[in-house]
Amino acid sequence: MISIKGLSKIFTTANNQITAVDDLTLDIQEGDIFGVIGYSGAGKSTFVRLLNRLEEPSGGSVVIDDQEITSLTANQLRVTRQEIGMIFQHFNLLWSRTVKDNIAFPLEIAGVPKRERDKRVLELIKLVGLAGRENAYPSQLSGGQKQRVGIARALANKPKVLLCDEATSALDPETTNAILDLLVDINERLGLTIILITHEMHVIRKICRQVAVMEEGKIVEQGDVLDVFLRPKQQVTKKFVEQVMGTNDEDNGVEQLISTYANGKIMRLHFVGETANQALISHIAKTFQIDINILQGKISQMQHGAYGTLFVQIDGQADEINRAVTYIADETSVEVEVVRDVE
């Protein structure tokens, strides 16, 4: 639904040229929550601002719903921008206007009559959970409430796409979670496509389905969030995964585990997706004539299921242990790796 081809942005300053976005090609599906992660200076903000032409591209094209954004005239762009909402790290609210009037602002610009405007503003206030705060000024609101106003304002003209530029970076962890929950709710209720840029992997983990990792203006890795978490290829991606999952210290402790538990098979179970929510361990313990102990591990909940690793020890008759392992490998989505076999 969003097709980006060969997109580039070169900034020319007094003494040099900076390629902020470098020949970027990417497709984003309708209704997706698509995350773009990268360190400061990777080109994320420039990329997202190219999508609604807050920055003019130096080359390439952006097509949203069959409409080539990059070739629109200024007048056409004004209309099309109504279909692309945007929220910002520092909210960008109008400080002299109340909540209600901030949300009404894009409707006024679009020439929506007052009666209709008032009705729409009320709907939006309810949608983002700001009932009772209609007449407050931004200075009287918490950070989370300000971002709710930002979201309501961005949704006023019923856009198809919502661009989020570090939308939770100025918020504390609890408020971040509440705003991310709101974005998921809006995505599900309105079928809105959300493109979110961040430098925080926990934001990606919590709400995104697809992720692209940016470095030096390029996308260096991209895919389903669970896959990227499970098999990060690039160094930069591994570092982001470590932000959430911790370093792979568990691997260093494997030798220790093997020597501590003298008997049975020691296995690493990789949980990817829903299965982590099922009582797999107790099911195996009940179904097969084995003892199973959890030695160590970490499971992390994501938008589409859970991801993580458990080290377990299985003890019992060799053929019964093998049946249990075959069951996990063949009947579930859990990946099994034998760290130490039965001796």
Ligand SMILES: Nc1ncnc2c1ncn2[C@@H]1O[C@H](COP(=O)(O)OP(=O)(O)OP(=O)(O)O)[C@@H](O)[C@H]1O
């Ligand atoms: N208006 C501009 N003029 C010149 N250089 C710019 C301009 N905007 C961005 N840049 C440069 O382009 C590169 C990418 O910046 P950008 O803000 O897109 O990165 P980012 O990944 O969003 O990082 P941050 O989170 O720090 O903003 C940086 O080297 C930055 O200095």
